[in-house]
Amino acid sequence: MTMKDLDEIILKARDFINGTSLNVVHELKDLKIYEEPLVCIADAADPLFLQLKNPDVVGPHHMIPEEWLPGAQTVISYFLPFTTRVRESNYTEGDPSTEWLYARIEGQICNNALCQYLLDEFVKNGVDAIAPSLDKRFKVIEKRSNWSERHAAYIAGLGTFNLSKSLITQKGCAGRFGSVIVNRKYEPTPRLYKDIYEYCNNCGACIDRCPPQAITAEGKDHTICSNFVDAVLKKYNPRYGCGKCQTDVPCEHCIP
Ligand code: SF4
Numbered sequence: 001m002t003m004k005d006l007d008e009i010i011l012k013a014r015d016f017i018n019g020t021s022l023n024v025v026h027e028l029k030d031l032k033i034y035e036e037p038l039v040c041i042a043d044a045a046d047p048l049f050l051q052l053k054n055p056d057v058v059g060p061h062h063m064i065p066e067e068w069l070p071g072a073q074t075v076i077s078y079f080l081p082f083t084t085r086v087r088e089s090n091y092t093e094g095d096p097s098t099e100w101l102y103a104r105i106e107g108q109i110c111n112n113a114l115c116q117y118l119l120d121e122f123v124k125n126g127v128d129a130i131a132p133s134l135d136k137r138f139k140v141i142e143k144r145s146n147w148s149e150r151h152a153a154y155i156a157g158l159g160t161f162n163l164s165k166s167l168i169t170q171k172g173c174a175g176r177f178g179s180v181i182v183n184r185k186y187e188p189t190p191r192l193y194k195d196i197y198e199y200c201n202n203c204g205a206c207i208d209r210c211p212p213q214a215i216t217a218e219g220k221d222h223t224i225c226s227n228f229v230d231a232v233l234k235k236y237n238p239r240y241g242c243g244k245c246q247t248d249v250p251c252e253h254c255i256p
């Protein structure tokens with residue numbers, strides 16, 4: 001397959017996730033981490049990428065696709081939904097479930113492998129490509145990275161933000177994102193929304209789920225959230241996570 005259109009990219013990504021042993025945690029009774037990915041496409045020249053440099057959005061250090069890859073034409077963005085077993089294990093209150101802790105860490109190793117695989121497939125087919133999250137220029141300044149997977153996903157048409165500052169896709173918000181920037185032209189996916197919070201119904205379920213009460217009707221306090229996740233890391237090092245606001249809520253696995 002030559003990655004000639006979105007269907008071929010989706011097939012490649014699905015085959016990888018279905019076939020890789022990195023998507024299975026053997027020590028947790030063969031826990032499968034991810035379902036098949038959703039994949040969408042953004043025009044690298046979409047003016048929304050420039051808006052991410054606004055301090056109110058991400059910040060001036062956020063790099064546009066052209067800065068990551070001169071001649072960039074397309075951003076491929078994907079979402080890996082967590083499986084029912086991972087999600088439902090985290091329906092408890094308080095600390096994250098063991099399955100969730102593994103899905104965040106071993107799951108990120110699997111996510112990175114998918115990203116690297118797609119990158120290699122493009123390069124093998126003569127397409128210049130880079131993955132910001134795997135690039136040596138990737139950095140995080142004051143808890144904000146210079147490439148936001150969720151914002152790229154929003155621009156690519158994968159979904160909209162919600163009260164807990166996750167992104168709600170057709171398969172909900174519990175999962176992980178990734179992206180690859182390429183210098184081949186693909187048809188962008190239409191964005192089926194107009195407002196950045198369109199898919200959130202403001203039901204407030206995530207407010208009640210959050211252990212340190214980081215979420216209110218006005219939004220999420222990132223400092224309270226990250227302090228809580230830091231405390232989880234101290235306890236479960238090297239694993240960490242939380243995800244209570246993404247589980248046992250209406251936007252967990254669909255658009256509510
Ligand atoms: S639980 Fe309800 S209010 Fe919270 S993000 Fe999901 S849909 Fe929005």
Ligand code: SF4
Binds near residue numbers: 243
């Ligand atoms: S990840 Fe946990 S601490 Fe952070 S907002 Fe969600 S529920 Fe609250």
